[in-house]
Amino acid sequence: MMQYLRLIPAKFGLINKAAFHLQIKRINPDDTFILSYPKSGNTWVRFIISYMIKGTDQTITFDDLETIVPEAYRSQDFIDSQKSNRFIKTHDLFFDDYPYIIYIYRDYRDVLVSLYHFQMAWNIFTGSFAQFIRHGLKNLHNHGTWQDHIKGALACKEKNPGKILMVSYEKLLDDFYTEALKIAQFCHLDIDNIDFDMVEQKTSFDEIKENENENGSRFMRKTKQNFAREGKAGVWKDVFTKDDLDYLYQDQEIVGLLKKLNYPLVQEKTVVI
Numbered sequence: 712m713m714q715y716l717r718l719i720p721a722k723f724g725l726i727n728k729a730a731f732h733l734q735i736k737r738i739n740p741d742d743t744f745i746l747s748y749p750k751s752g753n754t755w756v757r758f759i760i761s762y763m764i765k766g767t768d769q770t771i772t773f774d775d776l777e778t779i780v781p782e783a784y785r786s787q788d789f790i791d792s793q794k795s796n797r798f799i800k801t802h803d804l805f806f807d808d809y810p811y812i813i814y815i816y817r818d819y820r821d822v823l824v825s826l827y828h829f830q831m832a833w834n835i836f837t838g839s840f841a842q843f844i845r846h847g848l849k850n851l852h853n854h855g856t857w858q859d860h861i862k863g864a865l866a867c868k869e870k871n872p873g874k875i876l877m878v879s880y881e882k883l884l885d886d887f888y889t890e891a892l893k894i895a896q897f898c899h900l901d902i903d904n905i906d907f908d909m910v911e912q913k914t915s916f917d918e919i920k921e922n923e924n925e926n927g928s929r930f931m932r933k934t935k936q937n938f939a940r941e942g943k944a945g946v947w948k949d950v951f952t953k954d955d956l957d958y959l960y961q962d963q964e965i966v967g968l969l970k971k972l973n974y975p976l977v978q979e980k981t982v983v984i
């Protein structure tokens with residue numbers, strides 16, 4: 712209802728465009744958006760930021776994330792009640808009026824594998840992986856395409872490098888400290904008071920999975936499966952057939968963006984664990 716009443720003012724630019732789309736009251740100048748295409752590692756980064764802010768003495772659960780790095784659409788009231796230094800998660804496309812952005816990206820082929828399992832678990836899609844990459848992506852209406860997402864991030868980086876930090880899922884797996892330090896600095900957190908080794912430990916895939924098994928998650932309550940599913944890079948090489956890859960690579964924009972982000976196109980098996 713509230714959103715309906717905001718339609719006309721939003722149309723005439725009287726309400727901030729991003730705030731209208733995310734269904735929150737306003738965007739603050741010190742907001743940081745944790746932004747990514749789905750299944751790119753957003754939850755992992757939310758855990759990292761949460762442990763950096765709250766410390767590692769306690770265990771932060773999946774449910775706790777909603778009061779530390781809440782998700783737009785799900786936690787509007789909480790977001791609206793926060794006065795400053797908000798962190799907000801979203802999978803929506805870019806808006807110019809996001810003040811600061813941590814943009815997480817992941818090899819699109821691994822994203823597709825993860826997304827396939829996610830949609831199967833929710834019963835949003837049923838069928839084979841081959842069918843999914845050809846027909847299953849229509850369900851992601853809010854988020855646009857991976858290509859649009861990445862192009863938005865790259866354009867923002869070029870136009871306004873100070874307001875965006877690009878975080879690669881694979882680099883985070885490979886060199887946690889370097890990437891986590893960049894996140895902390897970008898968020899103006901007191902790095903002298905962060906125990907990066909402990910943050911790494913608390914947010915490791917195994918620990919997050921154990922945390923989920925003990926404390927649950929919305930995903931687990933609904934699907935009886937773990938949200939923390941596999942947590943690896945390069946699994947696409949075992950999933951895509953040659954036909955699947957040929958199909959994906961018909962889209963030259965996807966090929967160009969994979970190359971630009973330094974993801975090799977060939978199917979050599981080099982899984983990073």
Ligand code: PPS
Nearest residue numbers: 749750751752753754755825915916939940941942
């Ligand atoms: S969502 O639902 O769109 O917000 O998903 P998102 O959090 O962006 O991405 C989910 C994938 O991230 C994996 N994940 C992790 N990988 C490595 N380390 C840690 N700690 C971690 N936590 C979550 C999660 O398992 C999903 O990837 P897949 O490939 O499905 O395992």
